[in-house]
Amino acid sequence: MPAERQTETIDGHEVSLSKPDKVMYPDAGYTKADVVGYYRRIAPIILPHLRDRPVTRIRYPNGTGTRPFYEKNAPAGTPDWVRLATLSTPGSSKGRDTADFPVVEDTATLVWLANLAALELHTTQWMIGDDGETRRPDRLVADLDPGEHTGIEDCVEVALLLRERLASDGLTAYAKSSGKKGLHICCPISGEQSDGDVSAYAKALAKELEVERPELVTANMLKKERDGKIFIDWSQNNAAKTTVAPYSLRGLGVPTVSAPMTWDEVEAVRELRFTPDEVFERVDEGGDLWEPMLERGPKVPEVEAPKRRKRAARPRS
Structure with a gap:
């Protein structure tokens, strides 16, 4: 029986991977391990397009056959090596004045998000300026x-x-x-x-x-x-x-x-x-x-x- 959780070292960071056999795409039998494998392999191509942009995620913790949720703020337990950008969020549906957005700049962060079932990565049309607000x-x-x-x-x-x-x-x-x-x-x-x-x-x-x-x-x-x-x-x-x-x-x-x-x-x-x-x-x-x-x-x-x-x-x- 495969392990429920394992740890890998990626970019010098320890990344915890859980439930690799969990099916994320029910119509294809595409698992969390497949999702992680996709993002890990495509990392050199996608990372330049994510650089210096706050990332909003759409997470499917129980696969795409169930209801997802949008996430802007970094979740509890975010590793201290993940880059965060604290930005104002006027009109937030959560009633927050600011949110700590992950900024995906390495493969380790990309794999960490994939393990959280963040299947979709959405970015702004702007990059984070020196002041974080321009x-x-x-x-x-x-x-x-x-x-x-x-x-x-x-x-x-x-x-x-x-x-x-x-x-x-x-x-x-x-x-x-x-x-x-x-x-x-x-x-x-x-x-x-x-x-x-x-x-x-x-x-x-x-x-x-x-x-x-x-x-x-x-x-x-x-x-x-x-x-x-x-x-x-x-x-x-x-x-x-x-x-x-x-x-x-x-x-x-x-x-x-x-x-x-x-x-x-x-x-x-x-x-x-x-x-x-x-x-x-x-x-x-x-x-x-x-x-x-x-x-x-x-x-x-x-x-x-x-x-x-x-x-x-x-x-x-």
């Missing part, structure tokens, strides 16, 4: 979310429209599968503008494509407005939002990965889900397709804020 995004993201009665072809069409529109503003777009049913289109940007500036620009682009292709695109967050359309979610550029990291696992019945894709693959795509083994093959053949996302890009164009209407003066009584 949140200027160094990447722009548009999450293409297919509504009911749409297909992969519709999602691809919108991705190509968005790539062309971004290019006209001097921005280079890179694509990755969400690991579920959509696509993420991202651009490296300067890190010199506020999240409000970047969000305003992303929203303006989404609205522009909505006007040009109203039968295909919506920039409206309301679920009822998405039927038959691709929702361009521009809101993830807000400093408080996170997006699943490239190469992160997703929490479906079978293990899938949010995998970077070439534009040739996007144009020819018939499937948007990649397994861990397929991701290893892709990395072995072509390396990290998202390596250019690690470099800074240009500023986004400024978008004029809508003018507020002046209220008519009330007559004095």
Whole structure:
């Protein structure tokens, strides 16, 4: 009978691994040992994309067939060698003013999180500054979310429209599968503008494509407005939002990965889900397709804020 708990030395740190045979993905029999093995092997590729970014985790302690929970704050028992960043969390649902976010900068931390059944790793669009509070995004993201009665072809069409529109503003777009049913289109940007500036620009682009292709695109967050359309979610550029990291696992019945894709693959795509083994093959053949996302890009164009209407003066009584 396999041991319920074992300890390994990784990066000079002792990492405790528990219940390796516990099934995390019930439809595939994919175990915790498999999850740990995936993150350990993909570590050299994923770690640069996690560097200096606070990580929000989605944990599935009893596997993906059960309800997960989101976690920002470092859990009790966090090893003292895990880097933490104490950041303000205005509007926190937990009522906290701050949270101690893990920052994943080595394989040991990655494996420690995998052992906690943190299957999904979500990061901000900004890196931690010297003061820990300067949140200027160094990447722009548009999450293409297919509504009911749409297909992969519709999602691809919108991705190509968005790539062309971004290019006209001097921005280079890179694509990755969400690991579920959509696509993420991202651009490296300067890190010199506020999240409000970047969000305003992303929203303006989404609205522009909505006007040009109203039968295909919506920039409206309301679920009822998405039927038959691709929702361009521009809101993830807000400093408080996170997006699943490239190469992160997703929490479906079978293990899938949010995998970077070439534009040739996007144009020819018939499937948007990649397994861990397929991701290893892709990395072995072509390396990290998202390596250019690690470099800074240009500023986004400024978008004029809508003018507020002046209220008519009330007559004095």
